Amino acid sequence: MFDLLIKNNRFTCRPGETVLDALLRENVNIPYGCRAGICQSCVVQSLDVTPPAEAQGNLKDTLKSSGHFLACQCVPEQAMRLKLPAQEAGYTDCAVIGSELMNRNTRLLIIRVNDAHRYKAGQFVNLQRSDGLTRSYSIANIPQSSGALEFHIRCLPGGRFSAWVHDELKVGDSLRVSEPQGHCFYLPDRKEQGLLLIGTGTGLAPLAGILADALAHGHSGPIRLFHGSREKEDLYWTEEMRELAKRYPNLSYTPCVSSGDAPEGFAPGRANEVALAAHPDLSRWRVFLCGHPDMVKNTQKQAYLKGARLADIYCDAFVVSTEAAD
Amino acid sequence: MSDSLYERIGGEAAVNAAVELFYRKVLNDYRINRFFDKTDMDSQLAKQKAFFTYAFGGPNHYTGKDMRSAHARLVKMGMDGSHFDVVMEHLGATLHELNVPGELIAEAAGIALGARSDVLGL
Ligand SMILES: Cc1cc2nc3c(=O)[nH]c(=O)nc-3n(C[C@H](O)[C@H](O)[C@H](O)COP(=O)(O)OP(=O)(O)OC[C@H]3O[C@@H](n4cnc5c(N)ncnc54)[C@H](O)[C@@H]3O)c2cc1C
Ligand code: FES
Numbered sequence: 001m002f003d004l005l006i007k008n009n010r011f012t013c014r015p016g017e018t019v020l021d022a023l024l025r026e027n028v029n030i031p032y033g034c035r036a037g038i039c040q041s042c043v044v045q046s047l048d049v050t051p052p053a054e055a056q057g058n059l060k061d062t063l064k065s066s067g068h069f070l071a072c073q074c075v076p077e078q079a080m081r082l083k084l085p086a087q088e089a090g091y092t093d094c095a096v097i098g099s100e101l102m103n104r105n106t107r108l109l110i111i112r113v114n115d116a117h118r119y120k121a122g123q124f125v126n127l128q129r130s131d132g133l134t135r136s137y138s139i140a141n142i143p144q145s146s147g148a149l150e151f152h153i154r155c156l157p158g159g160r161f162s163a164w165v166h167d168e169l170k171v172g173d174s175l176r177v178s179e180p181q182g183h184c185f186y187l188p189d190r191k192e193q194g195l196l197l198i199g200t201g202t203g204l205a206p207l208a209g210i211l212a213d214a215l216a217h218g219h220s221g222p223i224r225l226f227h228g229s230r231e232k233e234d235l236y237w238t239e240e241m242r243e244l245a246k247r248y249p250n251l252s253y254t255p256c257v258s259s260g261d262a263p264e265g266f267a268p269g270r271a272n273e274v275a276l277a278a279h280p281d282l283s284r285w286r287v288f289l290c291g292h293p294d295m296v297k298n299t300q301k302q303a304y305l306k307g308a309r310l311a312d313i314y315c316d317a318f319v320v321s322t323e324a325a326d
Numbered sequence: 327m328s329d330s331l332y333e334r335i336g337g338e339a340a341v342n343a344a345v346e347l348f349y350r351k352v353l354n355d356y357r358i359n360r361f362f363d364k365t366d367m368d369s370q371l372a373k374q375k376a377f378f379t380y381a382f383g384g385p386n387h388y389t390g391k392d393m394r395s396a397h398a399r400l401v402k403m404g405m406d407g408s409h410f411d412v413v414m415e416h417l418g419a420t421l422h423e424l425n426v427p428g429e430l431i432a433e434a435a436g437i438a439l440g441a442r443s444d445v446l447g448l
Binding site for chain 2: 310
């Protein structure tokens with residue numbers, strides 16, 4: 001049992017408990033999203049001791065050296081004096097300028113931002129509601145060209161954030177948007193390299209952004225997009241992507257359906273399996289994997305075994321926090 | 327004293343290059359790949375990185391006791407000297423592929439061999 005001190009308040013962290021879990025149990029208001037060390041929305045600062053290395057994960061060096069760490073990844077090794085970030089730190093208020101359904105459960109949400117050039121297609125941001133509820137979503141467009149961020153948000157039944165976006169958030173409302181996060185984006189070097197893009201569900205969001213970015217930079221190598229879902233009704237933008245592939249001869253698009261018989265124009269099977277079967281040798285390819293965490297992990301390893309360099313495999317696992325919604 | 331093996335071989339960049347080639351060889355080798363966890367690639371890569379840092383005599387915090395406890399699960403799964411030798415084979419082949427001079431390879435192999443009895447729990 002270690003004490004956590006925040007200003008003049010003392011909380012106890014039980015053995016094996018993370019700082020985030022302890023503070024939530026004590027009803028301290030602290031933002032968090034994935035609980036898996038990915039979204040970085042739970043950053044807090046240690047004012048005295050050096051936090052355990054694994055709790056500092058992939059934070060920027062400047063944050064590490066000033067004692068910042070991820071509350072969800074920190075099982076304390078001693079008592080700590082903590083500083084919580086100000087509620088608004090790192091977030092800007094932004095207006096919703098568009099919201100429309102793309103299929104039976106996925107919504108295109110558009111938010112205006114002032115400094116759009118800082119955000120890259122394929123990165124993600126944390127969106128925060130006024131009560132502090134925070135979730136990560138990937139950037140599906142090239143922000144610089146429209147001054148806005150586009151997201152594809154799938155409504156999970158009972159999902160606190162996603163269902164609220166679908167049912168209540170309206171054009172004109174405002175939402176807090178974090179700094180851009182993550183390294184899953186297009187770098188305009190080696191333009192002749194093949195790009196293999198594999199996504200499940202709303203994993204198409206970052207891929208659509210990366211794809212648009214690559215085409216805008218005049219990427220000349222082959223670009224192969226595989227988008228999969230269980231049923232055809234859970235895919236979206238199939239016509240748009242088919243049109244795009246007609247316009248760019250180096251782009252191919254394969255929508256995949258994994259359950260039952262695939263209708264004409266759709267490949268039967270899981271997107272990652274269909275894609276890997278079509279590419280026995282990936283030694284010169286750049287690979288982007290977005291969507292379901294198991295698909296991403298599994299395919300990362302397969303792509304590596306097929307010869308892709310570790311540095312050429314970009315992963316974005318859409319980890320959904322596993323706690324029960326209360 | 328002259329530079330450490332770790333520095334002469336190329337430091338962290340050399341470790342990363344070696345891990346890239348080595349882990350692929352190991353995962354493709356039916357003789358030993360069952361000892362390499364099937365799911366979490368990132369934590370496996372971190373382990374391989376620690377292995378090479380160790381073999382290059384670089385900064386690490388291992389004691390013989392750590393080596394024993396880290397590999398105890400694998401010994402239970404049936405890991406023995408023959409598997410250790412296969413890993414040594416891939417270590418050598420990887421460094422050859424990276425054009426590391428023979429005498430440095432021998433030095434690294436010597437360090438790795440030194441951990442044999444701890445790794446195998448002998
Ligand atoms: C880096 C990153 C990027 C992301 N990008 C996107 C994106 O672009 N688009 C997007 O839609 N999401 C994305 N996500 C997921 C997103 O952040 C939220 O986790 C998701 O929207 C659910 O939040 P929620 O508050 O609605 O659900 P919560 O209230 O957190 O509830 C989730 C609950 O739903 C359950 N659940 C999990 N999966 C399912 C399922 N398939 N069907 C039914 N129930 C389920 C869980 O067990 C859990 O209890 C991303 C996540 C990460 C980490
Ligand atoms: S990183 Fe801690 S909640 Fe996401």
